[in-house]
Amino acid sequence: xxxxxxxxxxxxxxxxxxxxxxxxxxxxxxxxxxxxxxxxxxxxxxxxxxxxxxxxxxxxxxxxxxxxxxxxxxxxxxxxxxxxxxxxxxxxxxxxxxx
Numbered sequence: 001x002x003x004x005x006x007x008x009x010x011x012x013x014x015x016x017x018x019x020x021x022x023x024x025x026x027x028x029x030x031x032x033x034x035x036x037x038x039x040x041x042x043x044x045x046x047x048x049x050x051x052x053x054x055x056x057x058x059x060x061x062x063x064x065x066x067x068x069x070x071x072x073x074x075x076x077x078x079x080x081x082x083x084x085x086x087x088x089x090x091x092x093x094x095x096x097x098x099x
Contacts, residue, residue, distance in 0.1 A: 030095050
């Protein structure tokens with residue numbers, strides 16, 4: 001195994017992270033992200049979402065009401081969308097790729 005062969009892969013990962021950050025900033029300028037979207041808000045994570053769901057479940061369960069909820073993994077959903085479609089949708093909403 002050649003140790004030098006991993007350098008290009010590591011650099012590619014860094015470049016992709018920079019591009020993702022640029023896109024995230026441009027999307028945040030155009031799209032209002034609601035505070036209930038835990039993972040997308042600074043300081044909020046999965047634990048906060050689980051705590052909120054448990055509180056709501058207790059509240060509705062105590063009143064004998066049904067309570068429905070769903071967790072959606074948008075990252076996996078977007079991984080299945082062709083990149084051309086993602087670029088088209090970004091352009092359609094006014095997010096410029098810039099390159």
